[in-house]
Amino acid sequence: MARTLVVVGNGMVGHRLVQALRDRDAEGGWRVVVIAEEARPAYDRVALTSYVDSWDPMTLQLEGAEFTDDDGVELRLGDPVVIVDRESKVVRTAGGLAQSYDALVLATGSVPFVPPVPGRHLPGCHVYRTIDDLDAIRDSAARARKGKGRGAAMVLGGGLLGLEAAKALRDMGLSPHVVELGPRLMPLQVDEGGGALLKRLIEGLDVTVHAGTSTSSIEEDRGRLLAKLSNGIELDLDLVVFSAGIRPRDQLARESGLTVGERGGIVVDEGCRTSDPDIYAIGECANLDGMVYGLVAPGYSMAEVAADRILGGTASFPGADMSTKLKLMGVDVASFGDAHAATEGALDVVFNDAVKGSYKKLVISDDAKTLLGGVLVGDASDYAMLRPMVGRALPGDPGSILAPSGGGGGVGIDALPDEAQVCSCNGVTKGDIKHSILEGGCADVPSIKSCTKAGTSCGSCVPMLKQLLNACGVEQSKALCEHFGQSRAELFEIARVTGIATFSELVAKHGSGRGCDICKPAVASILASLGNGHILAGEQAALQDTNDRYLANMQRNGTYSVVPRIPGGEITPEKLMVIAQVAQDYGLYTKITGGQRIDLFGATVDQLPAIWKRLVDAGFESGHAYGKALRTVKSCVGDTWCRYGVQDSVGLAIELELRYRGLRAPHKLKSAVSGCARECAEARGKDFGIIATENGWNLYVGGNGGMMPRHADLLVSEVDKETLLKVIDRFLMFYIRTADRLQRTSTWLDGLEGGLDHLRDVVVNDSLGLCAELEAQMAQHVDDYADEWAGVLADPQKLARFSSFVNAPGTPDPTITFREERGQKVPVLLGIPEVSAR
Amino acid sequence: MTAEAVLIETTWTEVCPVDALAREQGVAVLLPDGTQVAVFRTHDDALYAVSNVDPFSGAAVLSRGIVGDIGATPVVASPMHKQHFDLRTGVCLEDADVSVATYPVCVCDATILLGQP
Numbered sequence: 001m002a003r004t005l006v007v008v009g010n011g012m013v014g015h016r017l018v019q020a021l022r023d024r025d026a027e028g029g030w031r032v033v034v035i036a037e038e039a040r041p042a043y044d045r046v047a048l049t050s051y052v053d054s055w056d057p058m059t060l061q062l063e064g065a066e067f068t069d070d071d072g073v074e075l076r077l078g079d080p081v082v083i084v085d086r087e088s089k090v091v092r093t094a095g096g097l098a099q100s101y102d103a104l105v106l107a108t109g110s111v112p113f114v115p116p117v118p119g120r121h122l123p124g125c126h127v128y129r130t131i132d133d134l135d136a137i138r139d140s141a142a143r144a145r146k147g148k149g150r151g152a153a154m155v156l157g158g159g160l161l162g163l164e165a166a167k168a169l170r171d172m173g174l175s176p177h178v179v180e181l182g183p184r185l186m187p188l189q190v191d192e193g194g195g196a197l198l199k200r201l202i203e204g205l206d207v208t209v210h211a212g213t214s215t216s217s218i219e220e221d222r223g224r225l226l227a228k229l230s231n232g233i234e235l236d237l238d239l240v241v242f243s244a245g246i247r248p249r250d251q252l253a254r255e256s257g258l259t260v261g262e263r264g265g266i267v268v269d270e271g272c273r274t275s276d277p278d279i280y281a282i283g284e285c286a287n288l289d290g291m292v293y294g295l296v297a298p299g300y301s302m303a304e305v306a307a308d309r310i311l312g313g314t315a316s317f318p319g320a321d322m323s324t325k326l327k328l329m330g331v332d333v334a335s336f337g338d339a340h341a342a343t344e345g346a347l348d349v350v351f352n353d354a355v356k357g358s359y360k361k362l363v364i365s366d367d368a369k370t371l372l373g374g375v376l377v378g379d380a381s382d383y384a385m386l387r388p389m390v391g392r393a394l395p396g397d398p399g400s401i402l403a404p405s406g407g408g409g410g411v412g413i414d415a416l417p418d419e420a421q422v423c424s425c426n427g428v429t430k431g432d433i434k435h436s437i438l439e440g441g442c443a444d445v446p447s448i449k450s451c452t453k454a455g456t457s458c459g460s461c462v463p464m465l466k467q468l469l470n471a472c473g474v475e476q477s478k479a480l481c482e483h484f485g486q487s488r489a490e491l492f493e494i495a496r497v498t499g500i501a502t503f504s505e506l507v508a509k510h511g512s513g514r515g516c517d518i519c520k521p522a523v524a525s526i527l528a529s530l531g532n533g534h535i536l537a538g539e540q541a542a543l544q545d546t547n548d549r550y551l552a553n554m555q556r557n558g559t560y561s562v563v564p565r566i567p568g569g570e571i572t573p574e575k576l577m578v579i580a581q582v583a584q585d586y587g588l589y590t591k592i593t594g595g596q597r598i599d600l601f602g603a604t605v606d607q608l609p610a611i612w613k614r615l616v617d618a619g620f621e622s623g624h625a626y627g628k629a630l631r632t633v634k635s636c637v638g639d640t641w642c643r644y645g646v647q648d649s650v651g652l653a654i655e656l657e658l659r660y661r662g663l664r665a666p667h668k669l670k671s672a673v674s675g676c677a678r679e680c681a682e683a684r685g686k687d688f689g690i691i692a693t694e695n696g697w698n699l700y701v702g703g704n705g706g707m708m709p710r711h712a713d714l715l716v717s718e719v720d721k722e723t724l725l726k727v728i729d730r731f732l733m734f735y736i737r738t739a740d741r742l743q744r745t746s747t748w749l750d751g752l753e754g755g756l757d758h759l760r761d762v763v764v765n766d767s768l769g770l771c772a773e774l775e776a777q778m779a780q781h782v783d784d785y786a787d788e789w790a791g792v793l794a795d796p797q798k799l800a801r802f803s804s805f806v807n808a809p810g811t812p813d814p815t816i817t818f819r820e821e822r823g824q825k826v827p828v829l830l831g832i833p834e835v836s837a838r
Numbered sequence: 839m840t841a842e843a844v845l846i847e848t849t850w851t852e853v854c855p856v857d858a859l860a861r862e863q864g865v866a867v868l869l870p871d872g873t874q875v876a877v878f879r880t881h882d883d884a885l886y887a888v889s890n891v892d893p894f895s896g897a898a899v900l901s902r903g904i905v906g907d908i909g910a911t912p913v914v915a916s917p918m919h920k921q922h923f924d925l926r927t928g929v930c931l932e933d934a935d936v937s938v939a940t941y942p943v944c945v946c947d948a949t950i951l952l953g954q955p
């Protein structure tokens with residue numbers, strides 16, 4: 001009969017153990033019972049902060065965590081073990097279950113340490129460890145937001161987890177303060193120089209850092225919290241998160257008489273056995289050689305070792321790699337190996353670029369031959385290459401490795417020996433990965449992931465996996481979708497050179513099948529960028545996403561919104577009255593957008609033409625709020641009115657908006673013009689933004705708000721208007737030709753080989769001899785522009801598409817109803833229909 | 839449903855002339871009982887009809903989705919959140935537990951007819 005293995009705790013490490021055991025226990029010698037305190041199956045705690053993006057716990061759940069199709073594993077969730085009775089080899093749970101075991105694994109992880117600050121138990125005080133913790137923090141934050149403007153939060157502790165918590169709080173719309181007792185942020189991972197830069201970068205992101213000070217007390221204060229710091233500062237807060245380190249959860253072990261370490265942690269040997277030979281401890285609750293590891297990689301190693309031992313093997317703990325790489329609020333931080341130069345005679349090589357915001361330090365042996373470790377802040381792109389080289393001979397002199405231009409300098413994937421670890425989270429070597437590609441037939445990153453587990457934890461090694469695929473001669477698919485093997489840029493070139501002007505011809509000659517919702521809109525956009533008439537002409541109508549097809553944005557109840565263009569945000573009272581009148585006559589919900597114009601919501605398909613007829617007659621045009629096209633050119637007031645303005649920002653914004661309106665691109669395009677360096681139009685958050693100077697215009701490109709904000713980079717400075725327009729023409733057309741589908745200028749620029757310098761070479765210095773062509777293409781666009789809505793209104797065939805029911809035109813969709821909120825109509829939420837099973 | 843059952847029990851509603859529905863496009867149809875159906879014509883002039891209501895959002899919008907194929911399966915992609923439905927069976931490609939109702943559809947005298955069992 002199978003013996004019973006009981007696993008206490010279903011965190012990342014406990015789950016790994018069960019997986020490893022099930023993978024190897026071919027004879028089914030063990031039945032596994034997992035008893036867990038948390039109510040959900042194992043999830044990715046390392047990625048906990050990303051929970052804030054979706055608030056969907058399923059996005060974090062680990063692969064195979066439910067063991068639904070494995071009879072050999074029984075999961076008991078939401079019921080903590082309270083007693084381990086070693087005498088009779090039984091564990092008892094809070095819910096009253098008694099479960100006997102032949103072998104027991106403790107994988108109970110750790111708890112956040114809450115220092116004894118007075119007030120630490122007040123409502124609004126939290127820890128940051130589980131999904132439930134985040135839900136509780138979210139509730140507090142929501143309560144805070146109901147009050148005044150922006151809420152404030154304090155994170156006690158400026159280590160890795162504290163900064164993660166600060167990021168989550170910021171993403172929830174609070175302004176975070178980080179209080180760190182030590183002299184700098186992330187004192188364990190980063191040295192002094194790196195810490196100073198990290199503080200600067202993090203503070204630039206709206207987080208206030210108080211280092212070298214402690215929290216004396218937290219008090220309740222008129223519904224909020226008041227924190228007093230030891231340096232005299234007082235903070236008004238809505239919530240507090242304690243993140244001052246972790247403590248191993250060794251209570252079960254203590255109470256049952258197992259040996260625990262002086263500073264906590266269940267003592268285990270290199271086979272992960274505790275002082276009782278039938279009991280193992282792994283992960284953050286274990287103490288191995290006096291160390292308790294707070295990272296997942298050593299925990300995974302322990303899980304593998306324990307699984308092997310339980311099955312009768314002799315594996316032992318290989319030692320831990322304490323390297324970390326994080327992206328904290330977009331700031332790269334990495335430390336690896338002997339980051340603090342603790343090795344005798346170790347030398348530092350530091351490269352500190354205050355302007356670029358990048359700090360790099362390598363620690364090398366006294367003969368300058370061997371890499372021992374390092375710290376990277378601001379730009380950690382070299383991490384993946386450097387980490388596996390720890391303990392090995394340097395391929396070049398240290399200075400050249402750190403040189404900024406080299407992208408890892410002389411270090412290439414080829415320089416790594418096969419036994420170097422590429423994925424330290426899962427202990428996968430370069431050789432293992434090469435084997436999976438060359439022998440195992442893995443041809444892309446997902447298959448390497450499932451074959452070797454590399455890249456499945458922190459993800460920092462994924463770029464290396466791609467490089468290894470390339471190095472092994474496996475071409476990465478750049479195919480647009482299953483119908484086209486080409487990338488968007490290649491299809492653009494095919495369409496441009498061959499003059500093919502229909503999807504049918506393109507897919508017949510250069511693709512396969514009939515297309516889908518990925519390639520059809522992409523090709524429609526290419527055809528539109530190349531100037532092929534109205535976007536609803538002929539076959540093109542069937543290619544457009546619904547927004548483009550109805551020249552309006554679809555809303556959650558199937559109605560549409562109407563956004564007339566208001567160039568530069570400038571509008572006469574007469575035109576405002578027309579919008580108001582139309583909105584009133586059709587009962588449209590009306591809102592001023594964040595893009596300096598007005599959005600009218602709740603129009604049904606069949607109302608759109610009549611609404612637009614009124615608007616077009618009054619001189620309005622489509623605002624392309626629905627298209628991957630130019631949206632708005634925002635403006636500030638400029639020198640006409642503003643006492644600081646040095647140029648006419650409104651005039652230029654209008655000119656730009658009229659020049660580029662209707663221009664279709666791989667993704668939407670936004671622009672803004674500010675009349676002086678105060679930058680009220682937020683031009684540096686735009687795809688192309690212009691800031692006036694006394695002597696001309698500065699052009700910034702590649703800015704983005706949205707999900708991944710990025711400040712635009714300065715492309716040219718102090719140019720006159722004529723030059724400005726030329727450079728923008730070329731920039732936009734170059735982007736349109738070469739970007740991927742749905743790639744904003746920001747990500748395009750980040751991925752462009754040679755980066756900003758290369759872009760400047762192409763569009764300013766004409767290094768590719770393309771400029772005349774790009775300008776001509778833009779001139780063509782400007783000449784050909786015609787208002788899309790006017791085009792629909794003038795064509796009965798196009799108009800015929802705007803009908804509710806083909807057999808009952810004019811009958812409104814019976815599912816659409818409205819209710820009133822704050823004096824305007826809003827959609828009644830739709831019931832989700834009962835899903836008919838097959 | 840078998841072909842026989844269709845022939846015996848179906849009531850037919852006139853949709854529109856075949857020419858009014860362009861290839862790889864859809865139209866919405868209102869049945870006498872208020873049910874909304876999306877009728878599609880694919881590139882090979884085959885006709886398909888499925889419920890117009892997107893089961894994921896509850897909005898009656900499927901007729902406005904993009905028609906194409908995934909593998910060899912003719913599909914429409916919901917314009918709301920892009921799930922694909924097999925036009926032949928109504929089954930969602932992303933989640934086989936979800937499907938939309940399908941309806942018989944045919945052409946008689948160059949007019950599209952939609953059946954309701």
Ligand code: SRM
Pocket residue numbers: 553554555561562563591592593594595596597598599625631632668670685686703704705706707708744
């Ligand atoms: C109406 C508006 C919100 C408002 O009431 O203020 C809005 C509404 C929508 N935004 Fe936005 N965005 C609006 C300004 C913005 C801004 C601010 C700005 O432009 O100054 C941003 C950040 C700036 C940026 O884009 O870099 C913004 C970032 C996004 C994003 C994220 C883009 C990104 O690169 O991360 C999306 C999603 C997308 O496009 O894929 C999005 C998508 C959408 C969509 C189209 C979602 C959709 O597909 O239904 C919304 C359609 C509304 C509608 O039906 O009319 N919206 N959106 C704003 C319209 C401005 C206008 O007059 O045209």
Ligand SMILES: Cc1cc2nc3c(=O)[nH]c(=O)nc-3n(C[C@H](O)[C@H](O)[C@H](O)COP(=O)(O)OP(=O)(O)OC[C@H]3O[C@@H](n4cnc5c(N)ncnc54)[C@H](O)[C@@H]3O)c2cc1C
Pocket residue numbers: 008009010011012013014015035036037038045046047048049079080081082107108109110128129130161164249252282283284285293294295296297299324326458
């Ligand atoms: C926000 C955050 C970010 C992180 N980032 C990184 C990172 O970038 N890199 C990295 O290497 N590590 C990171 N870590 C640490 C990493 O998550 C841990 O090292 C890892 O989760 C440890 O796994 P574990 O299984 O030992 O413990 P846990 O994942 O904590 O699991 C222990 C489980 O046991 C349960 N349990 C405890 N007692 C009992 C009981 N008596 N009965 C039943 N169940 C019990 C607990 O409820 C818990 O679910 C991060 C952690 C956090 C919180």
Ligand code: SF4
Pocket residue numbers: none
């Ligand atoms: S942020 Fe933009 S996309 Fe998101 S809900 Fe608001 S308007 Fe819509």
Ligand code: FES
Pocket residue numbers: 422423424425426454455456457458459460461462
């Ligand atoms: S190094 Fe973390 S997943 Fe590979």
